[in-house]
Amino acid sequence: MASCTSVAPLTATSNNVGAKCGTATETRILGLFPFSGDHGINAAAKNGGIKKISHVDVEEFNILYLIYTKTTTKVYGE
Template sequence: MLLSSLAFTSCAYIAPSGKPISGALYTGVTTSEIATSNEVGTKVGTSKAFNILGLVSVGEAGIQDAAKDAGITKISHVDSKTTGVLGLFTITKTIVYGE
């Protein structure tokens, strides 16, 4: 019953890029958001946001937030990592690489 109710709810997580990447039971996905011609560099910054029960979403998972956290001014590429269980709890992390 729980599974069928989840299947018909609208609490699926949508990635910043607009790609729906959530699994019904568990999500543990890393996807690429953007890549530039800049070299990978030696700095990595992260930002994250939470979604609880599909009702409340909080956090700052922006590319700028992640770049600011590591002092990155030249972005090489951006990954997005999503972890979620049953669509009830989701954490999305934006990981920015650059110099």
């Protein structure tokens, strides 16, 4: 395939499933050069105003594997 998207679970906690979602994205070219920086859980939680995390998913999108990679961390909570 020329491009594909996959979503995978990263972690889950015992907190209730909240109605907030925060995302943080990093894009890379050739697997080496990051366009924009931080796809950590902290950045995603901060973007969503989340203080109690219920679960975290990670979505990866790539074109020809390493040509272009976009990683998005999605944090859910309240």
